[in-house]
Amino acid sequence: MARAGLTTERLVRAGAELADEVGFDQVTVSALARRFDVKVASLYSHLKNSQDLRTRIALLALEELADRAADALAGRAGRDALIAFADVYRDYAREHPGRYAAARLRLDPEAAAASAGGRHAQMTRAILRGYDLTEPDQTHAVRLLGSVFHGYVGLELAGGFSHSAPDPQETWEWILDRLDATLRDWPPA
Amino acid sequence: MARAGLTTERLVRAGAELADEVGFDQVTVSALARRFDVKVASLYSHLKNSQDLRTRIALLALEELADRAADALAGRAGRDALIAFADVYRDYAREHPGRYAAARLRLDPEAAAASAGGRHAQMTRAILRGYDLTEPDQTHAVRLLGSVFHGYVGLELAGGFSHSAPDPQETWEWILDRLDATLRDWPPA
């Protein structure tokens, strides 16, 4: 019988697509095998186990997200950079909900170290260079940005803002405007 | 053989404890049966299915959270109310991580309608009465509070702030201070 041409790369990529289609928690070794029309056991030559698959999808998502963010930040500073960066997260989550959920997976220390997590942190600090914050305020601000972005995106994705006015897009802009003002207006009046 | 005295109530309560001990996604009908030393099938007289169990735990958590929040808000207004309310969420999540995760479960419309979700929304609006916001700003602010609380708590719970200075408690206070200032300073200078 003809070979399917499985590789870890292709499996992870297909897993990411599957996640976007049916949800990250529905990503299963069996479903992936079905998609490639091979038997489940065949995947274990390319993946250590189910957890390995999920981790790899998370790493892929974090890379993609970091790449997009780096693109968005190029040539921007201050408020523009803040908004562009924030939009990258929100847009990515809406285009790729499964991958985004994967990116929120709690990684074990080794995986976390090998992930694009560091790039995300670096970029967040780069944005804050456009504001006059010194330590420890800068770290507080990094955490604030992370909280607002992940919090808002999580709620919007979970449907928390559906069926209610005003439009979530308006709220998003309002929040980013207030965030920018908070960081710019330093030290507080 | 003696009966175990199972009821839906007791099962859900034990399920919530189990969630806090091993994580909400490890809450399984089988694990629950083990805890009561009965056979798995026995639980199906009291629970529709696994999803039903999870939903009931989520509803319990939302109720507990709303009760705590209502207590905290009694006799407080403005900045005090904001901080007390925020602390309820954060403390609950740290004391009961499994229940908190359950509370973040996406509920189907019927369950959502029967949940304490409405009370949470009402209380958030009540806090904002201490600030001079009119629509649509008030709704934007409701969403901002939700985003920051859930975002921060989620990151802290996921270990995002471990191993790094400054102390998360400091950041939390810093964020709430900035949040209060943003809402108080209206319309923005």
Place this chain on the structure above:
DNA sequence: GTTATTTGCCTAATGTGATTAGGTAAGTAT
């Protein structure tokens, strides 16, 4: 207080997903 009825928990069976051991044939090297 015995009989009848409800009902709580059980056994048994089926289906799905995860995982491992060991086989066979397709591709590659000699």
Place this chain on the structure above:
DNA sequence: ATACTTACCTAATCACATTAGGCAAATAAC
């Protein structure tokens, strides 16, 4: 053409979810 490697397979085991149908314990009827 032969030997070797390796990609995918069969088969088996284990855990969780779920349903059908049985028996005994609690409760109600008389």
